Amino acid sequence: MNNVSVRLVFDRKHVATKKHQASVQVEVTYQRKRKYFGTGIKLYADQWGKDLKVKNHPQSLVFNQKLNDMISGIHDYVYQLSTQKIPFTFERLDQHLGNYGADTTKSFLHFMRKRINERQIAESTRIKHKCVLKALEEFGKIKNFSDICYENIKAYDEFAKKRCKHQSSVYNYHKILKIFVREAHAAQLISVDPYQNFKLERGKSTVRRFLTKEELAKIEVRRIDDISLNRVRDVFLFCCYTGLAYADLKEFDFKDAIMTNGMYRIRYNRVKTGTPYNISLMDKAMDILRKYDFKLPIISNQKYNAYLKVLGAFCGVKKRLTSHVARHTFATTITLANGVRIEVVSKMLGHTNIRTTQLYAHIYQAEVDKEFERLNNIV
Structure with a gap:
């Protein structure tokens, strides 16, 4: 086409x-x-x-x-x-x-498309909003402001459930649509906000994969002769020891680091949310930076994740590696598992809400329970 x-x-x-x-x-x-x-x-x-x-x-x-x-x-x-x-x-x-x-004055789809382009949001967020707009166009029952009613929102819910595997994804479909419905209501383009009476089920959050201490060690000690794969390994490990998301990694510049109490500290705002985060560069992160003269070999996210898939297989790690796994590993294996208070971890990661950080605590507790079961069978 x-x-x-x-x-x-x-x-x-x-x-x-x-x-x-x-x-x-x-x-x-x-x-x-x-x-x-x-x-x-x-x-x-x-x-x-x-x-x-x-x-x-x-x-x-x-x-x-x-x-x-x-x-x-x-x-x-x-x-x-x-x-x-x-x-x-x-x-x-x-x-x-x-x-x-x-007549676009009656078109909710036009209003939504216009607001998506106007809003000051991260490009990754804008893409998600456009995906929901496309889904809404495919749904076909909500085109104009007059179509926004409880019955059509309920029908949209059923439509989303057929498209999505998890209730948490359905919730996100509504979460994005609700932004623009409420904007339309605030602008008096619709008289009633149907979401006031529509109950949304958040659903269970998807499991966040992270590496255990043993899995992380496998990646660290594995000899890798391929130059490109070796660079990807180093960037991945750097994220494991800093908690940086890929979008923030792209913006990372060591020139902005400040020496405090014998460690270099980085203070930035997250690209995704604009929330401040605060990290100090541990020795392992500094070793990687020195190896590349303090300029990390960053490649596109698509290529990066493709290489990570190869890296995991090469190092004998059965979990599928992605850029997010490194951040999750920092939150669990590097910090929470070593006694860092959850409030501090939240600041390190730049979370807007501590409830997001608590998801990692729940995951780590599940890992603890699993180990106790293993020990019980041994003892």
């Missing part, structure tokens, strides 16, 4: 003048066929620029945002069809767009 092209066209029939308006349309081309979709925007000849944007109009910003949203929405829809292996047709696109161009 890569041969679907989308562009804006103004005054297709060449009738616009400074006194006569013409329409802005979206041209979609597929397999040498093209179709035009209205945007609801009409302009004079001097109100359209060579950069394909509205100019010299009191609502230029609003119109350009609307056009950008429409183009983005079509690209997203085409990608959605591709991932689901559904053939693209103009009829499907026509049905998807509906009356999008005619």
Whole structure:
């Protein structure tokens, strides 16, 4: 479906003048066929620029945002069809767009798409929000503000349960949608917030994998001749001894470290939440930094996780290694298992809520219980 092209066209029939308006349309081309979709925007000849944007109009910003949203929405829809292996047709696109161009003031989907682009959030969070928007478009029963009611939210819940394996994922589907429903309610675009009466089940949190002391040692002592894999091992271990998430690792710069009480300390704000975190670089972390002249060999997250899968197998660790496993290992094996108070661990990790940190404590307690059962069988 890569041969679907989308562009804006103004005054297709060449009738616009400074006194006569013409329409802005979206041209979609597929397999040498093209179709035009209205945007609801009409302009004079001097109100359209060579950069394909509205100019010299009191609502230029609003119109350009609307056009950008429409183009983005079509690209997203085409990608959605591709991932689901559904053939693209103009009829499907026509049905998807509906009356999008005619009146966006009634469209909740337009409102949600616009707010996703406007909100000051991490890009990873924005991607999650867009995934929920795509799911909502697929759901099909909530398009306009008038569709937001208790019955449709309940139907959306059933829809999410069919898509997700875990209740915690269903909860997140609602959690994101609820943000925009409440924004619409606050802006008086809807009279009632259906989530006030809709009870959400959080579900059980997914188990967070971490390495035991023995598994961590396997990775540390294993001889690795491959240069790339060896670098990935070092970066992974650095995260195990600092608790840095991959997004924060990318922003790490030793130049920002401050010497305090004989140790270098790093104070940053987490990329994901903006919450401050505070860590001191232990000797093992410093050894890794010195090895690379204090500039870690960072690669893309996708390549990093691919290498970690190989690293785990090569070192005889049965657990699937990911960038998150290192952070979880720091929270459990490195800190909680060695008596660090949970309130301190929370500050180290930069958690916004100590309840998040308590999940690690529960996991570690389960590991303790397992060892007691093992000892009981031996003794």
